[in-house]
Amino acid sequence: MSSQALTIAGRIVRQIVRDRRTIALIMVVPIVVMTLIGLSFPQSNMLDNIAPALLATLALFFSFLLTGISFLRERSQGTLERLMASPVSRLDIVVGYLCGFFIFALTQTLIVLFFTIYVLDVTFHGDLWQIFVFQVVIIAGAVNLGIFTSTFARNEFQMIQFIPLIILPQIFLGGMLWPVEQMPDYLQWLARILPLTYAVEGLRDIMLDGKNLLDVGLQLSVLVGFAIVISVVTAITLRRGSIS
Amino acid sequence: MATMAEKSSSRLAVDVNKVSFSYNRLKALNELSLLVPTGISFGLLGPNGAGKTTLIRLLVGLLKPKSGNVLILGQKPSRRIAHLLGYMPQLHSLYNELSITQNVDFFARVYRMHNRSERARRVEEVIRLVDLWSRRKDSVVKLSGGMRQRVSLACAIVHNPPLLLLDEPTVGLDPELRVTFWAYFTALTRQGTTIIISSHSMDDAAHCDQLAFMREGEVIAVGTPHELQQATGQPGASLESAFLYFIHREDSSHV
Numbered sequence: 001m002s003s004q005a006l007t008i009a010g011r012i013v014r015q016i017v018r019d020r021r022t023i024a025l026i027m028v029v030p031i032v033v034m035t036l037i038g039l040s041f042p043q044s045n046m047l048d049n050i051a052p053a054l055l056a057t058l059a060l061f062f063s064f065l066l067t068g069i070s071f072l073r074e075r076s077q078g079t080l081e082r083l084m085a086s087p088v089s090r091l092d093i094v095v096g097y098l099c100g101f102f103i104f105a106l107t108q109t110l111i112v113l114f115f116t117i118y119v120l121d122v123t124f125h126g127d128l129w130q131i132f133v134f135q136v137v138i139i140a141g142a143v144n145l146g147i148f149t150s151t152f153a154r155n156e157f158q159m160i161q162f163i164p165l166i167i168l169p170q171i172f173l174g175g176m177l178w179p180v181e182q183m184p185d186y187l188q189w190l191a192r193i194l195p196l197t198y199a200v201e202g203l204r205d206i207m208l209d210g211k212n213l214l215d216v217g218l219q220l221s222v223l224v225g226f227a228i229v230i231s232v233v234t235a236i237t238l239r240r241g242s243i244s
Numbered sequence: 245m246a247t248m249a250e251k252s253s254s255r256l257a258v259d260v261n262k263v264s265f266s267y268n269r270l271k272a273l274n275e276l277s278l279l280v281p282t283g284i285s286f287g288l289l290g291p292n293g294a295g296k297t298t299l300i301r302l303l304v305g306l307l308k309p310k311s312g313n314v315l316i317l318g319q320k321p322s323r324r325i326a327h328l329l330g331y332m333p334q335l336h337s338l339y340n341e342l343s344i345t346q347n348v349d350f351f352a353r354v355y356r357m358h359n360r361s362e363r364a365r366r367v368e369e370v371i372r373l374v375d376l377w378s379r380r381k382d383s384v385v386k387l388s389g390g391m392r393q394r395v396s397l398a399c400a401i402v403h404n405p406p407l408l409l410l411d412e413p414t415v416g417l418d419p420e421l422r423v424t425f426w427a428y429f430t431a432l433t434r435q436g437t438t439i440i441i442s443s444h445s446m447d448d449a450a451h452c453d454q455l456a457f458m459r460e461g462e463v464i465a466v467g468t469p470h471e472l473q474q475a476t477g478q479p480g481a482s483l484e485s486a487f488l489y490f491i492h493r494e495d496s497s498h499v
Contacts, residue, residue, distance in 0.1 A: 007350065
C-alpha cells in the first residue's frame with residue numbers, strides 16, 4: 001500500500017475516533033440490533049438456521065451504510081474536491097478509503113459475529129477463522145459498493161434512497177428468507193448477479209454444513225471478484241475533470 | 245527542445261486560450277482568454293454566475309474545457325503538476341472532526357512533504373501565519389467561520405506552491421481579517437508566489453496587482469486597478485463605477 005493511501009486511511013480512522021458519539025453508535029447499534037433479533041426468535045434452532053444469512057446481510061448492510069454516508073459527506077463538504085485537486089492518485093484515494101472504512105466495518109461485523117456466537121449462543125459447524133475470512137471478503141465488497149453508490153448521490157436524501165434500492169432486493173432475492181431455487185427462473189437469474197446470494201450461500205455452507213473455504217471457493221471467488229471490479233469502477237468514476 | 249513560444253509561455257502562470265465550458269446546457273464560460281504573469285496577485289472580479297469558480301476549477305484541473313486550451317506554468321493541468329498549485333475551494337473543505345494541526349498536516353502529507361521534521365516545522369509555520377497556534381488542538385467544528393477560512397488557507401499554502409488559486413477567500417471575513425488576509429497575500433507575492441483570487445468585492449479588487457472583470461462567462465476588461473479606473477475617463481472613479489462602465493460599454497457594443 002502506498003504512503004498516500006495510508007495517509008488517507010489514517011486520516012479517516014482519526015476522524016471517526018475523534019467523534020465520540022459516532023464511535024459509540026458504531027459499537028452499540030450492532031449489539032442492540034442483535035439483542036432484538038435474538039429475543040424475537042422463539043426457538044433457538046430457528047436462529048441457528050438463519051444465523052449465517054443474518055451475518056452476511058448485516059455485514060453488507062452495516063458496511064454499505066457506514067461507507068456510503070461517510071463518503072457522501074466528503075463530497076458535500078468539498079474535502080473530496082480538495083483531494084482530487086491534489087497529486088494523490090485516484091487509486092490511492094479508493095484504497096485509502098477502503099482501508100480506513102474497512103477497520104470500522106470490520107469492528108461492527110466482529111461485534112455481530114461474537115455476539116451471535118457467544119451471547120445468543122448460536123451453534124455452528126466449521127472453523128471460526130474461516131467464517132471470519134469469509135466475512136472480510138463480504139465487507140471489502142460492501143465498503144466499495146458504498147463508495148461507488150455515493151458517486152450517484154448529490155446529497156444525503158438521495159443516498160438514503162439508494163439504501164432500499166441496493167439492500168432490500170438482496171435480502172429478498174439473496175436466499176436469506178427462502179431458497180433461491182424456489183424462485184421463478186428470471187428471479188433466480190437476477191439473484192445470481194447479487195453478491196449477497198453468494199455471501200449467504202457460502203456462510204451457510206461453512207456454518208451449517210461445516211464446509212471449509214476450499215469447498216466454498218466459487219462463492220469466495222465471486223465475492224473477491226466483485227470487490228475488485230467495484231473498486232476499479234469506483235477509481236475510474238472518480239477521475240479528475242469529472243467533478244460537478 | 246523549447247521553442248521561443250514555450251519559453252515565453254513558461255513565464256506565464258496561467259495561459260487560457262479561447263476556453264468554453266458548460267454544465268449540461270448552461271453555458272458557464274464563453275471562449276474566454278486570459279494571461280496571468282507570474283509573481284503577482286491577480287483578481288477575478290465579477291458578480292455571482294460570472295464563471296469565476298468554473299474558471300478556477302478548470303485551472304486546477306477539476307474540470308476539463310469543452311473547447312480551447314489551458315496552460316498552467318506552461319503545462320496542461322494534470323496530476324503531474326498538481327503539487328505546484330495550492331487550491332482553496334469556496335467551501336471551507338476541512339475535516340470537521342480533526343484538529344487544526346491534523347487538517348494542515350494531512351494536506352502537507354497529501355502534497356508529498358514526506359520529511360517528518362520539515363513537515364512539522366512548516367505546519368507550525370503556517371498555523372502561526374494564520375494566527376491560530378493557540379487553537380491548534382481544537383476541532384474545526386469548534387471554530388468560527390473566519391477561523392475555518394484561515395485554516396483552509398493554511399491547508400492551501402502548506403506545501404509552498406508557486407501558484408495559489410483561491411476561490412472567494414475573503415467571503416464572510418470581517419474587515420480586520422480581510423486586512424490580515426491581504427497582508428498574507430502581499431507577503432506571498434513578494435516571495436514570488438502567483439496568487440489568483442476570485443471575489444465579488446471591490447475591496448479585494450483594490451488590493452490586486454492586476455484585475456480581470458468578468459461577466460456571463462467572459463472577460464470584459466483586464467488591467468491594473470489604476471488602469472481600469474483611468475479607462476472610465478473620470479478622474480477618481482471608483483472600481484465599482486469602472487466595472488459598470490465596462491458593462492455598459494460591452495452592452496452598447498452588442499447592440
